[in-house]
Amino acid sequence: MSKFTIFPAIDLRNGRVVRLEQGDPDKETVFGTNAIKMAEKWIKAGAKWLHIVNLDGAFDEAGAANWAALPAICELDVKVQFGGGIRTLDDIERALKAGARRVILGTVAIEKPDLVSKAVEKFGKNKILVGIDAHNGRVKTRGWLKDTAVNPVQLGKEMKERGVKTIIYTDIGRDGLLGGVDVQATVQLSRVTGLNIIASGGVAGLEDIRRCHAQAEHGIVGVITGRAIYDGRIELEEALNLIKPA
Secondary structure (H helix, E strand, C coil): CCCCCEEEEEEEEEEEEEEEEEEEEEEEEEEEEHHHHHHHHHHHHCCCCCEEEHHHHHCCCCCCCHHHHHHHHHHHCCCEEEEEECCHHHHHHHHCCCCCCCECCCCCHHHHHHHHHHHCCCHHCCCCCEEEEEEEEEEEEECEEECCCCCHHHHHHHHHCCCEEEEEECCCCCCCCCCCHHHHHHHHHHHHHHCCEEEEEECHHHHHHHHHHHHHHHEEEEEECCCCHHCCCCCHHHHHCCCCCC
16 A cells, blocks of 8 residues: 555435445435446546445444445555455455455454454455544444443553554544544554554545545555545545655
C-alpha cells in the first residue's frame, strides 16, 4: 500500500448499495442495486482500493447476495478489503479465496481475540485488518448494536500485541452524518498504540481528505469515504488527485 490511500466504501445490504446513518439499519439510503456497476464507477474515477462491507453479516444475517457479489468485484482492476460478519477462520479464507486482498475483523476482536492472533499467524499481518468502531469512547460490536466497556486504546494495544499492523477506526457518532473526521483523536490513537490507522466516519468534503493526508507521517495511512462521494460532496477523482505525490 502506498503512503496514503482513499477507500471508496461500498456497503451492501441484500446485494444493494446503501448508506446507513450512524450504522442504524432503520436509517438507510439506497444508492444502487448493482454493486459491480458501483465498483466500476469508482475504479473509473481512479480508485485503487475499495472498502466493501457486508452489512447483513455485521447484523448477524447471512448476507448471501453480498458474498455473491464479492468475487465479481474482485475480478475488476482494483484491490478489495472486505468485512462485515467475519467471525471464523473459514470466513476469512472464503473472503480471500473470493479475491479480497485484506479482510476486516470487528466483533471477533472483542469476543474471540485469540482468533485474531490465529488469523495473523495463518494469513499474515498484511491480510488482516481490525475494525475498531467506537461511540463516546467505548467500542461497539455486532453491527454497532452492542455496547462494550472496552475503550479503543485498550483494544488497539491488545491488537498490536496480537500482531495486527493496521486498524480501521470509525467514530460512530460521526458516521454517515458528514460531520467531519476527528483527525486529532485518530492521530492520538495511532501514537499511543503504534498502529497504522485508516480513518473512517464523518468525511464531509475535500478538507477532511486533506487533513487526514497531512497526517500520513503520523500514522494515518488512509481514509474511507462513503456518503460524501455518493451525495456528490466529494468528486473522487479530485480527492485522488489531491493525494498524488507532487
